[in-house]
Amino acid sequence: MSEIDSLKAQLKSLQDKALGLFAEAADLQALQDLRVNYLGKKGELTSVLKGVGKLPPEERPVIGQFVNATKGVLAEALEKAEQVLAAKASEARIEAERIDVTLAGRKCPQGALHPVQQGLNEMTAIFAQMGFEMAEGPEIEDEFHNFDALNIPQEHPARASHDTFFFNAEGEDEAMLLRTHTSPVQIRAMQACVDAGGEPPLAVVAAGRVYRCDYDVTHSPMFHQVEVFKVDKDVSLANLKGVLQHFLSAYFEKDVPIRLRPHYFPFTEPSAEVDIGCVFCNHKGCRICKGSGWIEVLGSGMIHPNVLKAVGIDSTVYSGFAFGLGVERLVMLKHGIPDLRLFFENDVRFLRRMGA
Numbered sequence: 001m002s003e004i005d006s007l008k009a010q011l012k013s014l015q016d017k018a019l020g021l022f023a024e025a026a027d028l029q030a031l032q033d034l035r036v037n038y039l040g041k042k043g044e045l046t047s048v049l050k051g052v053g054k055l056p057p058e059e060r061p062v063i064g065q066f067v068n069a070t071k072g073v074l075a076e077a078l079e080k081a082e083q084v085l086a087a088k089a090s091e092a093r094i095e096a097e098r099i100d101v102t103l104a105g106r107k108c109p110q111g112a113l114h115p116v117q118q119g120l121n122e123m124t125a126i127f128a129q130m131g132f133e134m135a136e137g138p139e140i141e142d143e144f145h146n147f148d149a150l151n152i153p154q155e156h157p158a159r160a161s162h163d164t165f166f167f168n169a170e171g172e173d174e175a176m177l178l179r180t181h182t183s184p185v186q187i188r189a190m191q192a193c194v195d196a197g198g199e200p201p202l203a204v205v206a207a208g209r210v211y212r213c214d215y216d217v218t219h220s221p222m223f224h225q226v227e228v229f230k231v232d233k234d235v236s237l238a239n240l241k242g243v244l245q246h247f248l249s250a251y252f253e254k255d256v257p258i259r260l261r262p263h264y265f266p267f268t269e270p271s272a273e274v275d276i277g278c279v280f281c282n283h284k285g286c287r288i289c290k291g292s293g294w295i296e297v298l299g300s301g302m303i304h305p306n307v308l309k310a311v312g313i314d315s316t317v318y319s320g321f322a323f324g325l326g327v328e329r330l331v332m333l334k335h336g337i338p339d340l341r342l343f344f345e346n347d348v349r350f351l352r353r354m355g356a
């Protein structure tokens with residue numbers, strides 16, 4: 001065989017072998033390696049070209065064309081194989097990344113307000129709608145605001161009934177304490193009004209934590225109260241009863257009957273405890289209301305003239321009503337919760353049932 005024919009045969013078999021390998025290449029990387037192997041500077045085609053030097057000069061262009069043609073065939077085949085593999089790779093990727101939209105979503109648990117806070121918000125919102133302004137006072141109080149100014153002087157028997165937590169305030173004239181009720185906010189709000197050179201009318205709602213050394217099914221050493229009061233000219237017991245009636249019906253979301261029962265608080269005169277028709281038996285009499293059909297819900301009365309005097313409001317011109325209620329107690333009645341301690345144990349099963 002002549003030299004040129006042998007070269008042509010070599011090229012032909014190289015091309016056949018390469019085309020076979022291109023078709024079998026498993027991925028783009030394998031194809032890239034084949035490209036280098038065949039068309040690269042040190043590739044197979046180049047080594048065939050080395051034999052061209054042995055040819056007589058007139059035959060060289062002939063074989064040159066032949067080599068170029070082979071190159072063209074191989075380059076084209078590589079390109080096609082690349083396209084096929086690239087398409088396969090992208091299909092595989094799409095398949096792998098496919099999202100199953102029918103899978104159930106992951107739940108993102110959401111927190112909520114504690115049932116006591118929910119109740120407190122509901123209650124203060126009702127008073128805010130009636131035009132009462134929000135006020136606040138400190139949980140650590142002095143004896144003046146918690147007792148003296150509320151007409152509970154030292155040695156007054158009412159102090160004993162408050163089961164007060166005192167701080168050890170050695171050397172201080174006045175002991176500090178955890179407030180036993182929200183009534184000191186009455187004093188602070190009236191003082192603030194007078195100090196600012198203002199005068200009544202004053203209509204205030206205050207809510208917050210109070211503390212008493214007491215613990216059983218219906219008592220917790222920390223609980224919440226809402227305090228409401230109004231001072232103006234000609235404020236009467238009828239105004240008190242009207243506000244109570246509206247509030248209690250709004251909170252319990254039904255027309256609840258109410259009654260005022262004479263009682264004693266040092267800071268109100270007259271004083272009354274307020275009962276509502278039992279929400280469990282609809283006023284008929286059951287175990288919870290002990291057959292009476294009534295349930296006590298809060299303490300109230302007309303602000304004692306001594307209280308107005310203590311803050312410098314003229315009690316011959318102004319009068320007022322006040323009441324204070326236990327938030328937990330009202331939430332328990334509204335939702336039929338049997339044990340006050342459930343509020344503070346933070347058992348999520350209870351909290352979830354209460355929508356928290």
Ligand code: PHE
Nearest residue numbers: 181183299300301322323324
């Ligand atoms: N402060 C009283 C208590 O805690 C409730 C109350 C407030 C009574 C205002 C009358 C007027 O028991």
